[in-house]
Amino acid sequence: MTDETKKKLEEAIVSLIKEYTNKKRFKPGDIVKEMEGKFSASGVTKDDVKSAIRELTDSGQLIYGYAGGSFLALPE
Amino acid sequence: MSKKHQTPLLDELKKGKWPSFVREIERAAEKSEMTDDLLGQVEQSYREKVVHWKHGGMVGVKGYGSGIVGRFSDLPEKYPGIKEFHTVRVNQTAGFFYTSDMLRKMVDIGEKHASALFNFHGSTGDIQLLGAKTSELETIFQEYTKLGFDLGGSGSALRTPSCCVGKARCEFANFDSMHMCDGITQAFQDEMHRPVFNYKFKFKFSACGNDCTASIARADLSVIGTWKDDIRIDQEAVKDYGKKFNLHQYVIDKCPTKCMSYSDEGGLKIENSNCSRCMHCINTMPKALRPGTKGGATILIGAKAPMVSGPRLSMVLVPFYDVEEDAKNDYAWFKDLISKIWEFWDEYGVSRERIGELIQRVGVGNFIESIGLEPLPEMVANPRGNPFVLYEEYVEADEEQKG
Numbered sequence: 001m002t003d004e005t006k007k008k009l010e011e012a013i014v015s016l017i018k019e020y021t022n023k024k025r026f027k028p029g030d031i032v033k034e035m036e037g038k039f040s041a042s043g044v045t046k047d048d049v050k051s052a053i054r055e056l057t058d059s060g061q062l063i064y065g066y067a068g069g070s071f072l073a074l075p076e
Numbered sequence: 077m078s079k080k081h082q083t084p085l086l087d088e089l090k091k092g093k094w095p096s097f098v099r100e101i102e103r104a105a106e107k108s109e110m111t112d113d114l115l116g117q118v119e120q121s122y123r124e125k126v127v128h129w130k131h132g133g134m135v136g137v138k139g140y141g142s143g144i145v146g147r148f149s150d151l152p153e154k155y156p157g158i159k160e161f162h163t164v165r166v167n168q169t170a171g172f173f174y175t176s177d178m179l180r181k182m183v184d185i186g187e188k189h190a191s192a193l194f195n196f197h198g199s200t201g202d203i204q205l206l207g208a209k210t211s212e213l214e215t216i217f218q219e220y221t222k223l224g225f226d227l228g229g230s231g232s233a234l235r236t237p238s239c240c241v242g243k244a245r246c247e248f249a250n251f252d253s254m255h256m257c258d259g260i261t262q263a264f265q266d267e268m269h270r271p272v273f274n275y276k277f278k279f280k281f282s283a284c285g286n287d288c289t290a291s292i293a294r295a296d297l298s299v300i301g302t303w304k305d306d307i308r309i310d311q312e313a314v315k316d317y318g319k320k321f322n323l324h325q326y327v328i329d330k331c332p333t334k335c336m337s338y339s340d341e342g343g344l345k346i347e348n349s350n351c352s353r354c355m356h357c358i359n360t361m362p363k364a365l366r367p368g369t370k371g372g373a374t375i376l377i378g379a380k381a382p383m384v385s386g387p388r389l390s391m392v393l394v395p396f397y398d399v400e401e402d403a404k405n406d407y408a409w410f411k412d413l414i415s416k417i418w419e420f421w422d423e424y425g426v427s428r429e430r431i432g433e434l435i436q437r438v439g440v441g442n443f444i445e446s447i448g449l450e451p452l453p454e455m456v457a458n459p460r461g462n463p464f465v466l467y468e469e470y471v472e473a474d475e476e477q478k479g
């Protein structure tokens with residue numbers, strides 16, 4: 001995965017979660033499936049999406065919440 | 077200690093000479109103010125028969141999706157001290173060994189930054205520090221990290237693996253459960269701290285059939301010690317036991333597979349090919365009987381406690397796993413098996429479906445085929461209840477004939 005694809009992937013994850021704030025809770029697994037499909041042409045794998053989620057949560061751009069299952073959200 | 081709240085119902089639970097969680101909470105209240113409010117709220121719950129805790133929320137430490145179990149009082153005005161009362165799961169050591177010095181340091185953190193109440197250890201295996209405020213979580217995490225500890229699992233993630241004391245203290249151990257538990261914990265740090273599963277997944281390692289971690293009833297993946305060769309018998313020691321109790325009544329007749337016999341002349345005989353390694357005879361006469369020397373483990377899958385649907389015991393997946401051999405390769409074979417299981421669960425499982433429920437839904441046959449294992453008689457958990465047998469090859473031939 002090129003740096004450019006990685007940046008696009010991370011942006012796509014954040015904007016998806018932003019778009020659905022208060023509407024839908026995305027489980028990390030949902031994001032992986034969604035992005036794997038969306039970026040399949042750029043050769044993005046499951047592990048790429050997982051590592052993008054890791055960077056986003058490590059840097060605090062996304063946080064984990066819990067309500068019957070774990071989900072990703074924007075920091076409050 | 078001057079009590080803020082009157083607690084007549086809780087006081088009942090201090091009577092008698094046995095341990096009392098109320099007494100322990102009161103002791104902790106001497107060191108932490110919030111704990112007084114805890115007693116007040118619990119008393120109110122007992123009176124009203126209503127739980128006053130709310131679950132969930134956005135609590136955690138940076139970068140981690142698990143390890144903190146969020147709890148809030150739903151009566152924050154009345155009990156401000158426990159407005160936030162989160163549980164911090166700290167990954168225990170394999171086999172629960174600590175120096176007393178380390179225990180003191182861990183408890184100091186709990187007294188300084190939380191309710192001073194601990195659960196050593198939770199039923200998950202973790203050390204649980206209770207009553208942390210949201211604002212203290214990051215500090216608590218940093219302090220434990222300095223001591224060399226990390227958070228455990230919670231949420232839709234790998235839960236903190238746990239094991240029995242195994243070879244460190246127990247003569248029944250057939251494999252090194254502590255070494256394996258530690259190895260697997262280290263290998264799957266990401267799966268533990270960054271939830272990507274449909275639901276929780278638990279590993280438990282017990283080094284013999286006594287299953288001190290209760291893995292057969294609690295773990296999605298249980299590794300339970302067993303042996304391949306014969307039970308070792310010291311006939312003299314068997315005779316000594318015979319002087320203390322009736323061997324037939326307490327041992328021979330209680331063997332579940334009836335594979336033992338005893339006579340004064342012939343001594344104790346065991347037909348090992350029929351022994352199910354249940355441990356009963358060994359537990360009853362530990363000085364006379366010992367497990368064989370070719371130790372390993374049985375891998376089982378699919379147990380769970382009752383939450384979304386009912387409880388389940390696990391089923392055999394691999395009858396004999398040579399743990400010692402795989403340990404030489406850092407458990408590579410085992411880890412590969414686990415990746416295949418997780419891939420299957422990820423692909424076909426639905427939200428909040430444990431692996432055992434998924435296997436039941438799709439059928440054992442489909443599951444084992446997908447993860448590349450051969451069907452074995454040991455996998456049969458129950459005699460079949462469905463009298464109809466479908467032979468796929470006949471169906472195919474029939475279809476071809478019909479053209």
Ligand code: HEM
Nearest residue numbers: 127128129145147163195197198199200201204381382383
């Ligand atoms: C009706 C209410 C509740 C239900 C049905 C419930 C259910 C459960 C179940 C099934 C477990 C797993 C036990 C096991 O693994 O053996 C559990 C564990 C736990 N629950 Fe609850 N719970 C309730 C209320 C609470 C409350 C009020 C709190 C905290 C204020 C709480 C905190 C925990 C914690 C920290 C654990 C882990 C305990 C351990 O590992 O030892 N639960 N709960």
Ligand code: SF4
Nearest residue numbers: 240246249283284288
């Ligand atoms: S499970 Fe078996 S080996 Fe492990 S501590 Fe218990 S009795 Fe000993």
Ligand code: SF4
Nearest residue numbers: 331351352354355357
């Ligand atoms: S371990 Fe259990 S099954 Fe095996 S001989 Fe002893 S009592 Fe019988």
